[in-house]
Amino acid sequence: MSIDTTDNARTLIAFAQHAAAPVALEVGKYHVVRTADGFRTIDLTTPEHTGVPDRKTGTTTVRDAVSFAAYFTKHADDDTELYADADRLTVTAVLDAHTATTARWSGHRLTLQLRKTESWTQWLEHDGRLMQQEQFAEFLEDHLPELLEPSAADMLEIAQSIQGATKVEWQNSTRLSSGQRQFTYAETVQAKAGQRGQLTIPETFVIGLVPFEGSEGYKLTARFRYRITKDGGLTLGYKLERPSDIIRTAFRDVVNAIGEQIEQPIMNGTPA
Known part of the structure; x- marks a missing residue:
């Protein structure tokens, strides 16, 4: 009677596979192991095994x-x-x-x-826009810390004068030899009808702004803008001189x- 050596070999291999002692696999390396179905590659180099990204x-x-x-x-x-x-x-x-x-x-x-910065954005947002008297006066009051020349105190006085001359008829404006602009108005309220007054504002003023968060501050010159409307009203604003140059410099x-x-x-x- 003949003996099938092939079957014996398979039996011995299977026995050896099951009898082999477990071997610890080292993290960070590739391993090839023998299984009942052949060979299997185990990759222990990936971040989920090493705990460290590859790059x-x-x-x-x-x-x-x-x-x-x-x-x-x-x-x-x-x-x-x-x-x-x-x-x-x-x-x-x-x-x-x-x-x-x-x-x-x-x-x-x-x-x-x-x-x-928020202050830079707000000044640029209103740049070249004419505002009603009270709106413009409130804008100046809200930004007093940024007003350098004339001083914040002087600009506050101008803002208060603008607010106090709302019920008037604006008649004309004159540029003074000092470079300031003088506006003439007539009272329209019943108790003071016919009385005249004047408002003087500088032709230009200087502000200090920080363009970017964490950057230095820079000076900008602003020119007053105004318009006397047909019904005797007054709108005011300013025009910043070359703010884009300040951005590039900053x-x-x-x-x-x-x-x-x-x-x-x-x-x-x-x-x-």
């Missing part, structure tokens, strides 16, 4: 130069690239940028996205402040 990814957004420099110093290396975009008001660092000879992921980034100063804290050059543009 740094994501974009962190900060709002001022100090925060940008702090994060940059922690994560940058000699091949990190920086780009300043004056149109978008952003500074972007590609922390894992390509080297001169090796491609890298370019997936870990830091972006400074400047945010305009952005350049932020970029320079970053450049003083780091060694890598800052390029003009945006990364790929």
